[in-house]
Amino acid sequence: MGLVRRLLEPDIEAHLLTVEGEVVIDEVHKHWAATFWWYCLIICSIPLFMFMVPAGRAFWLPMILGLAALGIGVWKVHVAYMDRFVITNMRVFRVHGVFNTNLATMPMSRILDISMSQSFDGKICGYGHFVFETAAQDQGLREIRFVGNPQQRDLTIQRVIQLSGLRQTMSVDRWDDGADEDPDGT
Incomplete structure (x- = not known):
């Protein structure tokens, strides 16, 4: 990739672990x-x-x-x-910068909590902001601002985390809410 092209378009593919099977699920523009x-x-x-x-x-x-x-x-x-936010099957990362490229990455296994906030303007225009919480005190990837269609992007991240087996799934067939019992317990 030439110098001029690198200054005009971020090279997301250069940051992927293709040998390990990493693929882009979603590339988010501002x-x-x-x-x-x-x-x-x-x-x-x-x-x-x-x-x-x-x-x-x-x-x-x-x-x-x-x-x-x-x-x-x-x-x-x-x-x-x-400025790009990328969701892969292994991690999330953000690449930004024109002359100096900055990369902040977080493996899916380290994501403990994702908060999404949407101001009134964000609801009208269709954008929101993500805040990623991990066990680490200082992290390079904490806040991603101006994410379009934030509900869908949140579901995409949750789906990738779930499909990777990082979170447990509760068995629904074992769920007993007691709805078929009478109120007196008989």
């Missing part, structure tokens, strides 16, 4: 709501560029402001695009 305000900043650069004409000799001021707004907006959108 939800569009994470970049909404940065797109607004990009759009705000258009009037700044248009204001260069009536500014006359001071055209450089709206030009610099427009270039700054455009540059910052494009950069922040690209940083969010390069």
Whole structure:
């Protein structure tokens, strides 16, 4: 993979343990709501560029402001695009960064609890935030923000944990809720 391509697209496949049989179950991009305000900043650069004409000799001021707004907006959108949360059959990991790649990983066996929070905005737009709890005090993968369709992603993680045999399953046929007994116990 060339340098330019590595700067434009994160290489998820390079982090997989393919020899061990690891496969990607779900690759999660940031939800569009994470970049909404940065797109607004990009759009705000258009009037700044248009204001260069009536500014006359001071055209450089709206030009610099427009270039700054455009540059910052494009950069922040690209940083969010390069941030990926990946669910595999063995672990969950997050890859982010443009020039420096950061990788945080957690095996499925270490996940004790997954909390999902959804603000009012998140309910309307369809995103949420995950918090992973483990027995470790300090961990590299704790909070994943702006996850699209969080209920489905939570079920995917729970399904992978269950299918890997890391959690016990209660036998339903042995469950006796006492519904067929009379209230007096006879």
